[in-house]
Amino acid sequence: MGAILTTDRLTKNFGGLTAVNDVSFSLEQGEILGLIGPNGAGKTTLINLISGAFPPSKGTITFEGRDITRDKAHTVNTLGIARTFQVVRIFSRLTALENVLAAMVDRKHKGPWSLVWDSFFRRACALTEDKESCATADSLLDFVGISKYRDEQAGNMPYALTKRLEIARALATQPKLLLLDEPSSGLNPAELTGQIDLIQKINAQGTSILIIEHVMKVIMGISHRLIVLHYGEKIAEGEPEKVYNDPLVVEAYLGGDSDAQH
Amino acid sequence: MSARLRNILLWIVALAVLILIPFVVEDRYFMHIAVMAGIFTILTLSWNLLAGYTGQLNLGHAAFYGIGAYTSAILAMQTGLSPWLGLFAGGLVAAVFGLMLGFPALRLSGPYLAITTIGFAEILRLVAMNWVDLTRGSLGLSGVPLLTPIKIGDFTMQFYFERDYYYVVVAGVLFTLFCIRRLIGSEFGVTLQAMRDDEAGAQSIGINPSSYKLAVFTISAFFAGFAGGLFAHFARLVSPELLALHNTFDILTMAMIGGLGTIAGPILGAVSLTILSEALRSMEEVLKIDIRLIVYGLLLILTILFMREGLVGVIKNVWARVKGDR
Numbered sequence A: 001m002g003a004i005l006t007t008d009r010l011t012k013n014f015g016g017l018t019a020v021n022d023v024s025f026s027l028e029q030g031e032i033l034g035l036i037g038p039n040g041a042g043k044t045t046l047i048n049l050i051s052g053a054f055p056p057s058k059g060t061i062t063f064e065g066r067d068i069t070r071d072k073a074h075t076v077n078t079l080g081i082a083r084t085f086q087v088v089r090i091f092s093r094l095t096a097l098e099n100v101l102a103a104m105v106d107r108k109h110k111g112p113w114s115l116v117w118d119s120f121f122r123r124a125c126a127l128t129e130d131k132e133s134c135a136t137a138d139s140l141l142d143f144v145g146i147s148k149y150r151d152e153q154a155g156n157m158p159y160a161l162t163k164r165l166e167i168a169r170a171l172a173t174q175p176k177l178l179l180l181d182e183p184s185s186g187l188n189p190a191e192l193t194g195q196i197d198l199i200q201k202i203n204a205q206g207t208s209i210l211i212i213e214h215v216m217k218v219i220m221g222i223s224h225r226l227i228v229l230h231y232g233e234k235i236a237e238g239e240p241e242k243v244y245n246d247p248l249v250v251e252a253y254l255g256g257d258s259d260a261q262h
Numbered sequence B: 001m002s003a004r005l006r007n008i009l010l011w012i013v014a015l016a017v018l019i020l021i022p023f024v025v026e027d028r029y030f031m032h033i034a035v036m037a038g039i040f041t042i043l044t045l046s047w048n049l050l051a052g053y054t055g056q057l058n059l060g061h062a063a064f065y066g067i068g069a070y071t072s073a074i075l076a077m078q079t080g081l082s083p084w085l086g087l088f089a090g091g092l093v094a095a096v097f098g099l100m101l102g103f104p105a106l107r108l109s110g111p112y113l114a115i116t117t118i119g120f121a122e123i124l125r126l127v128a129m130n131w132v133d134l135t136r137g138s139l140g141l142s143g144v145p146l147l148t149p150i151k152i153g154d155f156t157m158q159f160y161f162e163r164d165y166y167y168v169v170v171a172g173v174l175f176t177l178f179c180i181r182r183l184i185g186s187e188f189g190v191t192l193q194a195m196r197d198d199e200a201g202a203q204s205i206g207i208n209p210s211s212y213k214l215a216v217f218t219i220s221a222f223f224a225g226f227a228g229g230l231f232a233h234f235a236r237l238v239s240p241e242l243l244a245l246h247n248t249f250d251i252l253t254m255a256m257i258g259g260l261g262t263i264a265g266p267i268l269g270a271v272s273l274t275i276l277s278e279a280l281r282s283m284e285e286v287l288k289i290d291i292r293l294i295v296y297g298l299l300l301i302l303t304i305l306f307m308r309e310g311l312v313g314v315i316k317n318v319w320a321r322v323k324g325d326r
């Protein structure tokens, strides 16, 4: 199987700080790639670069053979990359269902003006009256296990569940690659098992995954391979067990104020 | 009774009341107030589409109102275009200006956007003041033609009295309301609300905020221009004062007090404040101070402090309590 995503010598400077330094890696089709490293190692920045939140200072990003280095976040999503955020960014005044419905709009083919047209001239214009989209959105809410909150304002949901809502919303854009930024932070042990199951189910449906995670139980359990960042540089890559015991990695975690949980 | 049926009944009752009002209250002065309330309802609904649903503060909305009024008036006076078409032409020209303002507005937010939009309206007001050949400057255009009579079979509907305009404005409000409800309830509307709640989150699901903001600026301006046209043929006088900041301030106050980001809010706010402002006008004559602005300012502050969701929020809370008691 070939690589779905490749970064080549990716670098990001924030003023004098190099948050991501010369990072090259590939993510194989269908793979779950774990991304770990101490606090401030540059993991989130790397996901921000891939998802188009801001452009890199140097280097390139290739997705399915296409150069997406300079593409904006919304373009990157329509190409087939979806993401979640370390600190959730849900639509707090919309219901859980509407959060997912908002992500299901066919933006590849429709711009704002054709949506304006639709709102007047398409029969099932009113969102909640469109049975088909609602059924799909409902099944996604069910898939991540938050059906109960369907009509709840997202801002009123428990934090742990908003993380799941973000996953459902990301899946609604039918991504080929999903970028997860600490999906398990703030979850209790029982919820962790559920989260592992969920991520594996998503992967089983053919979605490739890049996942940042501090919770070792999760990342060791699901990753096919691991990448380790330290001060913005990639210091190790390979099978989870090997990487975990790599002296460089051990030192990175012991040296910094690590909050890795075993 | 199903929710849908109840909704339909509610609409029928509301419509019947609106149609019957002129038969009950025949006072011309009252009808005048009702027309202005309707015009401001359209203005507030359209301003709220931008501010309440995308979170962008446009303090130049009155400019679109003025552009619509001038366009419709000038077309009717100089080319003899039917004022009925002029209403929509006014909306379209305002929409073009909305698109023009939308472009720089994309790069700005918060106070910068607010100041830019004030500047935009102020520049256009000065143009209206100084392009004397077209606008007759500060004198304004007087004698704007009335809406032309409509013939249906043997029956001819004239547009002469306040009461006649009242029906036109009610139709205008319903038209605006219909369009805005459709927009908000659709995929387009959900997109706007997603952007308002979290722009980066919205981008992550493929939404290009710039293109949607431009679209909303344009649509919002269209309805303000349409309201301007209604005003021009009703008041028969169009002056640069229409583009002044205090009109935008009135619109903003109405939206805030009614309830930002709702559909009922702007209607409640516009109607109640138009009536209040007429009540204060008579007090002003006695007190000899500009009490209206003071009251508006106070109401705005109180709303922001104690009822963020406006009158709509208050009604919702009271309703919930009444329901809870049973």
Ligand SMILES: Nc1ncnc2c1ncn2[C@@H]1O[C@H](COP(=O)(O)OP(=O)(O)OP(=O)(O)O)[C@@H](O)[C@H]1O
Binding pocket: A014, A017, A019, A037, A038, A039, A040, A041, A042, A043, A044, A045, A046, A086
């Ligand atoms: N937008 C930004 N502007 C300036 N500096 C930034 C920005 N984003 C991140 N940084 C800095 O870049 C470095 C890497 O941050 P990043 O968030 O990528 O780390 P991380 O590996 O995700 O850490 P954590 O485990 O705490 O989430 C940090 O020093 C951070 O302060």
Ligand SMILES: [Mg+2]
Binding pocket: A043, A044, A045, A086
């Ligand atoms: Mg991070």
